[in-house]
Amino acid sequence: MTGMRGLSVFISDIRNCQNKELERLRIDKELGNIRTCFKNEKVLTPYKKKKYVWKMLYIHLLGYDVDFGHMEAVSLISAPKYPEKQVGYIVTSCLLNENNDFLRLAINTVRNDIIGRNETFQCLALTLVGNIGGREFAESLAPDVQKLLISSSCRPLVRKKAALCLLRLFRKNPDVVNVDGWADRMAQLLDERDLGVLTSSTSLLVALVSNNHEAYWSCLPKCVKILERLARNQDVPQEYTYYGIPSPWLQVKTMRALQYFPTIEDPSTRRSLFEVLQRILMGTDVVKNVNKNNASHAVLFEALSLVMHLDAEKEMMSQCVALLGKFISVREPNIRYLGLENMTRMLMVTDVQDIIKKHQAQIITSLKDPDISIRRRALDLLFGMCDVTNAKDIVEELLQYLSSAEFAMREELSLKAAILAEKFAPDLSWYVDVILQLIDKAGDFVSDDIWFRVVQFVTNNQDLQPYAAAKTREYLEKPAIHETMVKVSAYILGEYGHLLAGRPGCSPREMFSIIHEKLPTVSASTIPILLSTYAKILLHTQPPDLELQNQIWAIFKKYESCIDVEIQQRAVEYFELSKKGAALADVLAEMPKFPERQSSLIKKAEDAEDTADQSAIKLRAQQQPSNALVLAAPQPVNGTPPPVKVPSMSGSVQDHDSAAQSHSQPNGTLSKVEPQPPSPDLLSDLLGPLAIEAPPGSLPTDERGGSTGAGGVPDVVDGAAIVPVGEQMHTVEPIGNIAERFHALCLKDSGVMYEDPYIQIGVKAEWQGHHGRLVLFLGNKNTSPLTSVQARILPPVHLKMELSPVPETIPPRAQVQCPLEVINIRPSRDVAVLDFSYKFATHMVNVKLRLPAVLNKFLQPIQLTTEEFFPQWRSLSGPPLKLQEVLRGVRPLPLPEMVNLFNSFRVSICPGLDPNPNNLVASTTFYSESTRAMLCLVRIETDPSDRTQLRMTVASGDPTLTFELKEYIKEQLITIPTGPRATPPSPLAPAAGAVAQPSSPAVAADDPGALLAGLL
Known part of the structure; x- marks a missing residue:
């Protein structure tokens, strides 16, 4: 860029712009000037073309679209001089992607540079090919890149770039790059003395052996020799020594390549490798220098992975565990995390679990670490190292920690404690104690699967039934217990409470009384279980207690008109059956044993891996649809809007299937129903963890209110979508409560604003003074494109808003970003509205959403x-x-x-x-x-x-x-406002500017006699 005064002046002008509007004006002016110059080819000298292309790149890096001049940039690649060729290569690799048609014009020029003799041009061409990595480049240029890599006449710099370029082409197009018979060539490359070429070649080797290790057995002893050379610091230049460690990057890559080979059969090679690994294990320690620690520990942990992979001798494994035990006690959190993670992986190796148990106390201490990621790894390690010998201690520690654990870990903690109690219980009564303690301490985070499972155990083990009934009876005496505890206690006492006959406080009337006290505190999903329990108590009351019978009958009569179908049916049937005497005994006979099956808890734990993708899937699988419907209706005819249907307040009936719930059947018998796991939504989250889940069971909120305010805010926002499908009505239901999403975004700067089965609209905002910049993220969640996409802003008069153009089509599984500039002109509480529409297949969807650009x-x-x-x-x-x-x-x-x-x-x-x-x-x-x-x-x-x-x-x-x-x-x-409000009359009188006082009480603030009656 030396000597291009016009470019320097342009950059200075951009930096001196006072605001975004001035910057945009200056850039638009410059783009117009460049477009004009490109049209006049007679005066377009190579110098000017180079200067204008540099300006285009700078504008592109600022975030503006540059949709012209691509041909001029590509044409500079064929320039004979280095300055023009350099800018052509750089700008082309930045502006164009692999699918751009202009790249086809440059393939021959790029190939000529690669096979030419000018090493500088070769490096430029290899960099371009590696950055873009398109399929056409791979088909046309991969053989030439391979020749450069194995050429003995090329300088190391060119060969290093060739190796990285070939690696990129192979990663993107493994079926196009021909690596047949490449094993001998790779083995020769591993004899390279130049560490730069060797490091790049090893990166290529890792990719090749990860795809097919069988063809590269000849490279294995060469990798061991590289490690020996580095471990002894032989022939390692100073520039490749990092804080006294010889080329740590090459050591890590080499050991990673060795892990793709299943075993090492040659005794000499195996012995040499273990000597190197022993040297690494013995020579690594924690020092004060952070950079040296990072490099040495990168090599160390890769060596530990290789030791585990090769299933080394027990002595070396014991040494590895001892080293990791040392690391989990240091102050540096990163090292503690890696120590716990690798110790968890060591559990997969035989004969080391007893050695790891020696560090159990330190691992339990890590459960209280300030860093939640370390706590999660400690929990995973305790879960993996538990067996019959230490299960009691570990589960007791988990139960003790459960009371103080943060909410983010309690669900996982409860699940793993329940699984350990089930797998390694010394006796079943201890298992029941553990599950009841779990429910008592973390009821909100105990899934239904856990109490289903304990009910199965109690049902299948006759000796356990009196004990379980007595324990649940004790928990019911607590003044406040979780609803899950009410469910499991009511079920067990209904089935086996009669086994406690004769014990103090265990008569049918007393048990009914203590259970019935909890009825006002439970939700509709628990009432059916309580009704079943009442019927069972009535059955087991011998001789009949008329007073108790009348109390229970009164409850059945009360719920005969309940709006919930499940509750209503049970109340009606139990009431009628209880009049028939013997028929009640037949229908409510003791539940049969469950068939033996694999624990659903273990399967659930296996599925719940701690990864970002799994977290997104789990979030979507658990997400419950909001009751706020997006309505659909035919298109208005002659300008008359269609009638708006408001969803009923009753909502839909929720079906509560469980292994522990009994359901009335037409034939008069009660059958157990297996819990069905929710079908996971495998759609990856387009915006990551921005989703806001609507609270389950929330009633539908009426989002339609307020007349059109100043500035054109429409009557209906936050949830009216018109979807014409022939002559029929079609509904599109949003995911989550739109009003709650809006109010959440009013208090924070990023999140999901709207989501339905087809699209997700997120927003991220920055505010500075009276300026705001929002970015709308429009994510297509489907494998088909969204077409006819339109978005317009309906701003109130106090806001100046400018939305960047929105593309008409959003490709499948793609996300587009639309910046929105906001300027606040004067104070007001009016709200801007986004009028958004799109077409999916034959459905046209339109939504109007409030924007969180509020006061x-x-x-x-x-x-x-x-x-x-x-x-x-x-x-x-x-x-x-x-x-x-x-x-x-x-x-x-x-x-x-x-x-x-x-x-x-x-x-x-x-x-x-x-x-x-x-x-x-x-x-x-x-x-x-x-x-x-x-x-x-x-x-x-x-x-x-x-x-x-x-x-x-x-x-x-x-x-x-x-x-x-x-x-x-x-x-x-x-209150939190729940809908768009009508614009209030302006408090200002237009002429004089005097304030019209509101109708609510208002007094002069400085009047000492104006005291609030009843308050001061």
Whole structure:
């Protein structure tokens, strides 16, 4: 770029732009100038073409689309001079992908450079081919690249680039690159003395043997010789020695290649390799230098992997375990993590489990590590090393840790503790104790599979039934227990409670009473189990207790009209059967034994691997659809909108199948139903962990409200989609609650805004002053393209918004990004709307979504001292700059939670400014084009005896801002808004600018006599 003054001036102009708008104008001007110059080929000299192509690359790196000039960039590749050829190669590899048609024009030129004699041109060509790696390049150029690699006349620099280029082509197109008979060539390359070429060749070898190791047995002894050379530091140049370690990268690659070979049969080679590995194991220690630690431990852990792969002698395995035991006790968290991970892998090797058990105390200590990833690895290791000899100790430790474990680990912890208790239980009564403790300590995180399993064990083991009934009876005496405990206790007592007859507190009436106390606290899914339990208690009450019978009959009669079909059917059938006497005994006979089968818990644990892909699949499999429907209707005729159907509040009936639940059958018998695992959605998450799950069982929220506001905000947002399919109605149901997603995005800057079976719309935002930049992520979740994609912004008048063009088609399983620029002109609570539509197959879907460009996004919290706050507070005397309102019906929040609420919408609490501990003082700065940076002050006076009312005072230097901020905080304190609101009448009188006071009570903030009745 030396000597190109125009390019330097252009870069300086871009850097000097005050804002994004000026930058865009400058770039548009430059692109227009470049386009004009490219059209006039007579005055387009090679120098100018080079300069303009450099500018195109710079604009592309800034994130702007450059959709022209590709031919000019490709044509520079054939230039005879290095400066023009260099820019051609660099810009082509950056701007074009492997499917671009322009690349076909350059294949011959690139090939001529590769087979030519100019080494500089060869390096440029190899870099381009390696970066793009297309199929046509592989078919046409791979043989020439292979010739360069094995050529003895080329310099090491060229051969090194050739090896990396061939590696890239092989990874992308293994069927195109011809590596037949390449084994001898690879063995020769491993004799190379230049470590740069050797390292690149070893990378190629790893790819080749991972695909087919059988053809490369001749390379195995050569790899061992490389390791010997490096271990003894023989003939290793200084530039390849990293902190005293000879070429750690080459050592790691070589040992990785050896792990693809199943075994080493030659005794001499095996002995030499183990000597090298012994030297690595003995010579590695933790030092203070971080860089040296990283390099030495990379070599060490690869050596440990190789030792495990080769199934070394027990003495060496013991040495490896001892070394790992040393690592899991050091302070460096990365080393502890690797130590635990590799010790878990060592469990797969025979005869080392007893050695690992010696470090059990240290592993248990790692469960309390501050780093959750280390805690997970410690849990995995404890799970793997458990057997009959130490199961009791490990499970007791897991149960003890369960009480203090964070929520992110409790489900996995509960599952693994349940599996260990089942596999290694010294006796079944201990197993029942463990499961009941699990449910008691972590009920929310104990899956139904766990209590299904304990019911199966109790049902199949007659000697266990009285003990299990007695233990569940004890747990029911607790004043507050989890609903899962109610389920398992009710089921076991219904089946086997009669076995406790004669014990204190175990009469039928007493058991009914203690179970019935829990009925008001359970959900609809548990009531059927309780009704079955009542019927069983009635059956086993001998002689009949008329008073108890009347109580149970009254409950059955109460639920005969229940809206839940399952509850209603059970109540009706049990009531009628209980009148028939003997028929009840036949129907409610003791449940038969379960057939022996593999534990569903073990299968569940095997499926739940701790990887990003599995986490995304698990999230989607567990995600429950929201009740907020996206409605469908025929297209409006003659401009008349179709009628809108509102979903019923009852929702659908949930079917609760389980191995422990009994279901009434037409023939009058009760059968056990096996729990069916949810079918996993194998679609990978397009936006990673941005998905927000709707709370299960939430009622549908009416998202339709408010008239069209200023700025064109439509009547219906957040969930109205029109999908014409012939003459029939078709519904598309969103995944998750759209309103809750919107409110979550109002308090954070990234997340999923909308998702349905076809598309996922995510948003990521940055805010600075009165400017905002949002990026909309449109992800196609299907294997078919989405067509006719359209998006337009319906902004309110106080926001200036510009959305980048949206492509009309989103390819299958692809994601596009659409930047959205936002400028806040004045304070307002009005909300912008995204009007989005797309076509999938024959379905046209349209949704209108609120955008999280709301008032609090333009706030910046600020902490003020007493000297800074009170002069500003006194200077804003009375309306319209200072408004006060008494709020009733406030959500009763403790003061710490109210502080967190204010902080969440960027209003900072200033502690110590108000002497009354029940009051809060807060401050923030609001940014807009009209107000610039405007200081806002807030005072909240609460009543400790009644948290549902308070007095709020808001002050700022702008009347509109004061009113809007007061109303916004009021909305947050009273309730979370659930839909778009109608635009309120402007608080400003258009002519004079005087503030029209709201209808709610408002008094002068400085009037000492204006005390809130009943509050102060």
